[in-house]
Every structure is written in C-alpha cells, then in structure tokens.
Amino acid sequence: MFPRALSDSRAFDIAQAMLDGFNRHYQLFTEANAAAKARFEAGDWHGQQRAQRERIEFYDMRVDEGAERLQREFNAGELSMDTWQQVKLHYIGLLVNHHQPELAETFFNSVTTKILHRSYFNNDFIFVRPAVSTEYIENDEPASLPTYRAYYPVRDSLRDTWVRIVNNFQLQRPFEDLDRDVDHLLSAVLTQLGDFKARANFQVQVLSSLFYRNKGAYIVGKVINGFYELPFAVPILHTPQGLLTIDAVLFGEDELQMLFSFARAYFMVNMEVPSAYVQFLRSMMPRKPRSEIYSAIGLHKQGKNLFYRDFLYHLRHSSDRFRIAPGIKGMVMLVFDLPSFPFVFKVIKDFYPPQKDTTREQIKSKYLLVKQHDRVGRMADTLEYSNVAFPRARFEEELIEELKHFCPSLIEEDGDSFVLRHLYIERRMVPLNIYLQDATREQIERAVVEYGNAIKDLVAANIFPGDMLWKNFGVTRNGKIVFYDYDEIEYLTECNFRRVPEARNEEEEMSGEVWYRVGPKDVFPETFGPFLLGNPSVREVFMKHHGDLLDAGFWQGHKERILAGHVHDVFPYEASKRFKNQRRLREAQAAAASLVQERQAPQEAPSNN
Incomplete structure (x- = not known):
C-alpha cells in the first residue's frame, strides 16, 4: 500500500544515493567491457580472463x-515502512529516462534486502515486477552508437557490405587476409540463403559492440530478407603469427544457443542500453529465456532476478510437488527438483561421510571458482540464492524429512513457508550414468566420446574435475556432456599427476591397500579405469578415443604448458565449421581427385626408338 503523500524529506535523498551507487556500478562495468577491445587487440589473454573474473565481483x-x-x-535499517515506500516512489521517478532501469531496480532490491530482514520485505517497497518499461529505450546522445547498425547490400555488393561490417569495428590489428576471409564468409552466407531473391527490405543488422570472450571476438547480427531472418555470429581470432582472421560463421538459433550456452563464461559487451541488446538477441534465439541472455552478456544478477520471477510465475501456474531428485544421492549435496520445472535445487548438507574431508565454506569456494572461471561449455552455471521461501505444501514429506535430517542449520519453517537459507539452482540434465543404462550402442559411443572431450576441454581450461564418475556429468538437450558436481574440483596446476610406482615385492603387488605414499594433491590417472570402465562396451570406446586420460603424462604435459603461460583454444563450435579446416578438406579432396585422374589416364605406349 503506497503512502498518500511524499512527506518524508529524507526519501528523495535516499533514492538518489541508491541510484548513485548503481550508476557507479554500471560505469565500472562498462569500463571493463570497453577495455576488452584493447585486450583482444593486444592478445592479452590472461588480462581478459582476469577482467572477466573481477567483473563478477563488481x-x-x-x-x-x-x-x-x-x-x-540515513540509519536506513531503522526507517519505517512508510519511508521505504516513499523511497521507492522517488526511485521510480528517477528511472523514467534512465538507460538501464531494469538493472537499477534489481540493484535497489539487492541493497534493500541487505539492509532489512526478509520479514520486512513486501511488494510495496521492493520491485517484485518491473515498474519502468524497457521498450524502445535508445541512447540519443550525439556521440553514442545505436544498438545495431543496418546495412543495405542493394547499395553495395554483398561482398563489400561484409567488408564494411568488419571494418566498422575498427580493430587495431591487421587481418592476415581479409579478402580471403570475406570470400569464405560470403560463400557460407549465400549457401544458407540458397537461391534467394533480394526483397525490398533486404538488409544485414549487426549489433554495434563486438562480443568478447576468452581469445575470441564475435560479430553478432542477422540477415533479413522479406519474412526470412538468418541469425549469425562471426568469430574473429588471432593467428599464431598474431594477425586477425575470421575463423568461421555460425548460423541459426541452435548454433547461437551453443555460443550463448549456460555452460560458458559470460561475454564482455560494451552496451549503453542492455535491454535493447537482450531484445535483439531474443529475436535470434526466441527459445532462450531473457534471464539466460542477461547472464550471458555479463549481467548475471539481473539474470538471477528474472529467473526468480519466472520461477515464482511457474509455481503459481503449476501444482506438482518438490521431490528428491532421481539418481544416485550425493554425499555433499542434497538435490531436489520440481518435475515440471527444468532446474534442480542443491543444498549443502551439514555433515558428510568420513571420506569427504571438506567444509561448507570450501564447497562454496568451489562453486565460486566455477562462477568466475572459463566454463568452456563443460561446466553448468549456477544461481546462488539466500533465504528462499517455498510453499511448504508443495514439498513431498520424504523431501522434508531429508532436509531436516541432512540440512537442519539451513531450514526454517515460517507459517506456510519453508525457508532455505542457502541453495544453488542449476539447469536439469540427464545424469550420464542413467543415460548410459538405456542407451543404444551408437548412443553409448557418442556419449563416451563426448565425455572424454568434456574432460579434455576442462583440462585445457586448467580444471581437474576431481570426481570423474559418470554420475557427476549430465547430458544436455543437444547431446553435450556437461560437468556439474564441483565439491572436488581443483585447478589442474595445483595437482601432482603421478604414475603408480612398481611394486617392490609380491606382497605389495597383491595387496588390496595402497602401499605407496600419496600426497594431498597427488592424482594417479591410471587408477581411473576400474571406476569408469566396468562396462566392456564403454571400455572399448573409451580406450579407442581417450585412453590418454589414463596416462599421467597427458595431464602433466597440459599442466606444464599452462604454467608456462599458454592459453589453450576451446571453440564453442565444431571443428568442421572452421574455414581453415574446410579449406584443408577441399584441398585434400582436390588432391585425391587429381590422383585418381592420373591413375585412370591412359598410359602412353612405349617408343620403339
């Protein structure tokens, strides 16, 4: 219920101070994103990783x-509810012409809930839903860039248009061969468009900022022709010689979903009006929730806020009950889900079996490591929440009993609500061990190859997953294998990979116990086999494609390269999409065809002279 008059003279000053805090945050956020261009141009990959990590803490x-x-x-913790309602009204007024009103509303909620106990939260003075529209916001300052640029190939050749698109980003490093790259790009675009006729509205729309992540910069946009729209992303990389090259082009919603996956690090994007970027990206990926798009462009707190709104909306329109999640129960986490909602909820237990030598704070630090690290498409992003109130009537009694037994310090019953003081939320996937039980031989082979690829991608990102059992990996909708159990995760460079020493006598060789010294960070890859490869079909595929994962030398070699400063390439698209691989394939095919022609050519008769 709102106050009848804005009678508290402090309310406006509090609202302005709150907005000053948000504006400072977004200024620093923008400066970090803008600096990504210079880091990319300089090939400062460690600086890029550091900036991505630090930005999350802002x-x-x-x-x-x-x-x-x-x-x-203002002694804000002692203010009356009436004053807080007036603060909110003043704050709404300050946001009418703001370029990031939705983010500022979330910031208001974050500061308010930090000051006040949750029992004081109510719809009157926090933003449960948006108060200021984000439709059609644009930066009208003369020196500002529009959200996107539109190019009209009818005025130029289509090839010249793509050259202009690339050059307009003004990258301060030369291309190895831009003409060649544009030829590849144009050929791919024309293949996608097929035998098309340019309509009156034929145009290419391109977002004004490059999207930076790890060692890549991406041009993101769409081709529009009549009622047809073709979303695309064009990755620009450095060659080994330090020149720029267009590496590939990705088309369509599915390939862009992979690029903007929840299992990848957040992009750095220089944008004045983030809601306009989200709207543009949503037009290209309509199945992707706005919450995930906000997170993908580095605004993960806004992503959390929107996700929670979506969750409450789903609760209001569903009737199924929360249950213990199917699958093998974890020793550290209690996991539950709502069958109709595609996410799982994870709560750290109060106690663990003796073999799990860890603490709650150590586990939380592992999840923070993953949040700040390059997830290379192989580690699920997590949303961390505090003091979440669930309707108690929606919980199965078995789940209530499990929570009371394993997590008594984290639960609070408040009337009809069941409050969890801390939890993580992740996208639900099919656990790999369950997937393999019912898989065909072809599916087993594909999944095991993907499992090994996932581990190798993690290795390239300086991550040792710790517990590599099948149950700790999940299968996504498009068949990707993603790791999601982080309580034993370590930096690869902090592990010591060793071979099992040869037994000195028959007694040691026959012993069922470990008879050699094992340090706290020692890892023996050859011992992975008995735990992973009991199924003969799985073993055959694994040894064929990923037997090197059982060799300490593989792990130690990667560790040494990373310690030497090498940053590995991990691509968010298939190797077959890369132009240089396509070029090699064409060259190999041409060479093979030429050889066949030579062999089939009639031989010249020998001379009698």
Whole structure:
C-alpha cells in the first residue's frame, strides 16, 4: 500500500544515493567491457580472463558500498515502512529516462534486502515486477552508437557490405587476409540463403559492440530478407603469427544457443542500453529465456532476478510437488527438483561421510571458482540464492524429512513457508550414468566420446574435475556432456599427476591397500579405469578415443604448458565449421581427385626408338 503523500524529506535523498551507487556500478562495468577491445587487440589473454573474473565481483562490492552509505548517512535499517515506500516512489521517478532501469531496480532490491530482514520485505517497497518499461529505450546522445547498425547490400555488393561490417569495428590489428576471409564468409552466407531473391527490405543488422570472450571476438547480427531472418555470429581470432582472421560463421538459433550456452563464461559487451541488446538477441534465439541472455552478456544478477520471477510465475501456474531428485544421492549435496520445472535445487548438507574431508565454506569456494572461471561449455552455471521461501505444501514429506535430517542449520519453517537459507539452482540434465543404462550402442559411443572431450576441454581450461564418475556429468538437450558436481574440483596446476610406482615385492603387488605414499594433491590417472570402465562396451570406446586420460603424462604435459603461460583454444563450435579446416578438406579432396585422374589416364605406349 503506497503512502498518500511524499512527506518524508529524507526519501528523495535516499533514492538518489541508491541510484548513485548503481550508476557507479554500471560505469565500472562498462569500463571493463570497453577495455576488452584493447585486450583482444593486444592478445592479452590472461588480462581478459582476469577482467572477466573481477567483473563478477563488481556487483556485490557496489551493493555493500550502497548499503553501508545508507546506514551511515540515513540509519536506513531503522526507517519505517512508510519511508521505504516513499523511497521507492522517488526511485521510480528517477528511472523514467534512465538507460538501464531494469538493472537499477534489481540493484535497489539487492541493497534493500541487505539492509532489512526478509520479514520486512513486501511488494510495496521492493520491485517484485518491473515498474519502468524497457521498450524502445535508445541512447540519443550525439556521440553514442545505436544498438545495431543496418546495412543495405542493394547499395553495395554483398561482398563489400561484409567488408564494411568488419571494418566498422575498427580493430587495431591487421587481418592476415581479409579478402580471403570475406570470400569464405560470403560463400557460407549465400549457401544458407540458397537461391534467394533480394526483397525490398533486404538488409544485414549487426549489433554495434563486438562480443568478447576468452581469445575470441564475435560479430553478432542477422540477415533479413522479406519474412526470412538468418541469425549469425562471426568469430574473429588471432593467428599464431598474431594477425586477425575470421575463423568461421555460425548460423541459426541452435548454433547461437551453443555460443550463448549456460555452460560458458559470460561475454564482455560494451552496451549503453542492455535491454535493447537482450531484445535483439531474443529475436535470434526466441527459445532462450531473457534471464539466460542477461547472464550471458555479463549481467548475471539481473539474470538471477528474472529467473526468480519466472520461477515464482511457474509455481503459481503449476501444482506438482518438490521431490528428491532421481539418481544416485550425493554425499555433499542434497538435490531436489520440481518435475515440471527444468532446474534442480542443491543444498549443502551439514555433515558428510568420513571420506569427504571438506567444509561448507570450501564447497562454496568451489562453486565460486566455477562462477568466475572459463566454463568452456563443460561446466553448468549456477544461481546462488539466500533465504528462499517455498510453499511448504508443495514439498513431498520424504523431501522434508531429508532436509531436516541432512540440512537442519539451513531450514526454517515460517507459517506456510519453508525457508532455505542457502541453495544453488542449476539447469536439469540427464545424469550420464542413467543415460548410459538405456542407451543404444551408437548412443553409448557418442556419449563416451563426448565425455572424454568434456574432460579434455576442462583440462585445457586448467580444471581437474576431481570426481570423474559418470554420475557427476549430465547430458544436455543437444547431446553435450556437461560437468556439474564441483565439491572436488581443483585447478589442474595445483595437482601432482603421478604414475603408480612398481611394486617392490609380491606382497605389495597383491595387496588390496595402497602401499605407496600419496600426497594431498597427488592424482594417479591410471587408477581411473576400474571406476569408469566396468562396462566392456564403454571400455572399448573409451580406450579407442581417450585412453590418454589414463596416462599421467597427458595431464602433466597440459599442466606444464599452462604454467608456462599458454592459453589453450576451446571453440564453442565444431571443428568442421572452421574455414581453415574446410579449406584443408577441399584441398585434400582436390588432391585425391587429381590422383585418381592420373591413375585412370591412359598410359602412353612405349617408343620403339
């Protein structure tokens, strides 16, 4: 219920102080994104990784600063509910012409909930739903870039248009051979368009900022012709000689979904109006929730906020009950789900079996490591929440009993609500061990190859998964294998990979116990086999494609390269999409055809002279 009058003179000053805190946050966020261009041009991959990691911490730091200022200057924790309602109304007024109103509303919620106990939260003075529209926001300042540029190939040749698109980003490093790259790009585009006729609205729309992640910069846009739209993304990489090259082109919603996957690190994008970027990207990937798009472009707190709104909306329109998640129960996490909702909820248990020598804080640090690290498409992103109230009537009694037994310190019953003080939420996947039980031989082979590829991608990203059992990996909708159990994860460079020493006598050889010294960070890859390869069909495929994972030398070699400063390439698309691989394939095919022609050519008769 809103106040009848804005009678508290402090309310406007509090609202302005709150907005000042948000504006400072977005300014620093924007500066980090803008600097990604210079880091990419310089090939400063370690700097890019460091900036991506540090940027994730910006938000919480600004929230802490904002809460501290409001407490110091206004004694905010003692304000009446009526004053907080007036603060919210003033804040809405300040956002009418703001370029990031939805983010500022989320910031308001974050600061407010940090100051006040959750029992004081209500719809009157936090933003449960948006108060300011984000439709048609545009930066009208003369020096600003529009959200996207539109190019009209009817004025130029289509080839010249693509050259202009690339050059307009003004990358301060030469291309190895831009003409060659554009030829490849144009050929791929024309193949996708087929035998098309240019309509009156034929155009190419391209977002004004490059999307930076790891060692790549991506041009993102869509071709429009009549009622047909073709989304695309064009990765630009460095060659080994330090020149630029267009590596591939990705088309369509499915390939862009892979690029913007929940299992990859967040992009760095220089954008004044993020809602306009999200709207553009959603037109290209309509099945992807707005929450995931906000997270993918580095605004993960906004992603969390939108996800939670979607979750509450789903609860309101469903009637099934939360249950213990199917599959093998974890020793560290209690996992539950709502069958009609495609996510799982993970709560850290209060106690663990003796073989799990860990603590709650150590487990939380592992999840933070994954949040800040390059997930290379192989580690699921997690959403972390505190003090989440669920309707108790929606919980199966078996789940209530499990929570009370394993997590008593994290639960609170409040009337009709069941409150969890801390939990993680992840996208639900089919556990790999369950998938393999019912898989055909062809599916087994594909899954085992993908499992090994997933581990090798993690290795390239300096990650040792720790527990490599099948149950800790999941199968996504498109068949990708993703790791999701992080309590034993380590940096590869902090592990010591060893071969099992030869037994000195028959007694040691026959012993069922480990008879050699094992340090706290020692890993013996050859011992993985008995735990992973009991199924003969699985073993055959694994040894054929990934037998090197049982060799300590494989792991140690990668560790040494990473310690030497090497940053591996991990591509968010298939190797067959890369232009240089297509070029090699064409050359090999041409050479093979030429050889066949030579062999089939009639031989010249020998001379009698």
